[in-house]
Amino acid sequence: MSLEKMIRETPLWRPCGFPFWSRNITLVCYAEDLPAIGDIVGDAITRLCKAVLLVDHDTTSPRELRSATDGAGAAIPIDSLRKLPSLINTDIVFFGKAFEYKKLVSGCESIQHFGFHSFFVYMPIPYNYGITTTHIPDYLADNRKNLEFAYALLEDEESKRIFAARIRAIITGNIGYIRLSRFSEYYHPLVRPQAGDIILDGGMSSYIEPQLEFCQTIGDAGHLYGFEPEPNGFNKALAQIQARPDIANFTIVPLGLWEEDTTLQFTVMGPGSHVGLGGEGAVVDCRMTTIDNFVREHKIQHVSLIKLDVEGSELQALRAGIETIMAFKPRLAISLYHLPQDLYELPFFIKTLLPDCKFYLGHHHPSLHETILYVLPE
Incomplete structure (x- = not known):
């Protein structure tokens, strides 16, 4: 199928809005957003909504929701999201009172976990907020030949559908077209960490849950080298790993991966810290190295997998990793x-x-973040 035809056939998975025409709605949200439901949606919620399911439901959660104005009207039962699989005769709406990156991710992932891949999102998602909702109407027209060539390189139809969905989201500005993969990030069925792997992980941040999962997968025979150049992120990551004496196969490196050994200025934005000035974060000096220099200096005898999430510096890191890639032919993410x-x-x-x-290709986030190219060498 041609790229343009695939783009036209991309379905809208997560429309932004509230289906006021529906008479059987199941609202999914977090407990702290419960008080805002009536204020934002209005009293119509008591007529339209049949249940509220909490992502973070526990024994202290309220059992019902009533009108925000006078407490009158039918009570809407509140339950756990675990009840969702039995509700196939309802319109699902994920609700958030304000845009919160982590809630959008975890909420959509939770609904998808229970088998629902198409649902409404009623959250004020900002338009053209960095790379969250980038809108480039002429992206396909201006880059058609390059995009068609890259599309033809993809091995399977699922990868091509993810590719086309990303393009449609970019050219329309509607992230609801994004197609989410049904496997965990970095764990493509054919390109993933394996027992005994030696992994170079470029771009960690202080959030090290993915790295801890890598360590469990590769086991004692494997080793993970994680690179984090931003000092605050490095120190937080180091403190977490030092608190885990059961993890002995993880070396945190206070360097970034770049095209040469040097010092660069970074804009500090937490997990989004990146080379160059821009944004609202502070600016710090960060030390950089290259893949090839690190492998050579540390006498690493084999590299099984290279993962790069270095905030737009992926090409620079790859250019200085040619020797390693050619010698070991690692899997790439x-x-x-x-x-x-x-x-x-x-x-x-x-x-x-x-x-x-x-x-x-895989995509692992309900916005334009986390599109991952998985490469399997011959």
Whole structure:
């Protein structure tokens, strides 16, 4: 199927809005957002909504919801999200009183976990908020040949559908078109960490849950080298790993991956800290190295997997990793969502290094974040 036809056929998975025409709505939210439901949706909620399911439901959660104005009207039962699989005759709405990145991720992932991939999102998602909702109407028209070539490199139909869905989200500005993968991030069925792997992980931040999962997967025979150049993020990550004496196969490196050994200025934005000035974060100096220099200096005898999520510096890191990639032919998991051109430039570059490799695509976030290129060398 051609790329343009695939784009036209991309369904709208998560419409932004509230289906006021429905008469059987199940609202999904977090407990702290309960008081805002009546204020934002209005008293119509008591007529339209049949149940409220809490992502964070526990024994202290309220058991029912009533009108925000006078407490009158029918009570809406409140229950756990675990009840969702039995409610296939309802419109599902994920509700949030304000835009919160983590809630959007965890809420949508929770609903998807129970088998529902199409539902409404009623949250004030900002428009053109960085790369969260980037809107480039002429993206396809301006880059058609490059995008068609990259599309043709993808190995399977699912990867091509994810690729087309991302383009449709970009050209319309509607992130509801994004197609979410049905496997965990970095765990593509064919390209994933395995027992005994030696992993180079570029771009950690202080949130190290993915790295801890890597460590469990690779076991004692494997080793993970995680790179975090931003000092505050490094110190927080180091403190967490030092509190885990059961994890002995994880080395945290206070360096970033770049195209040369140097010192660069970073804008500090937590997990989004990146090379260069811009944004509202503070600016700090960060030390950088290259994949090839690190492997050479530490006498690493084999590299099984390279994961890069370095906030738009993926191509620079790969350019200085050619020796390692050519020698060991590792599996690759590369973020290609930070810059518009990443969607085609990164596959093109890797193809020149590994002409016989196979490309797969995954997407793991209900906005434009976390599109991952999975590369399987021959």
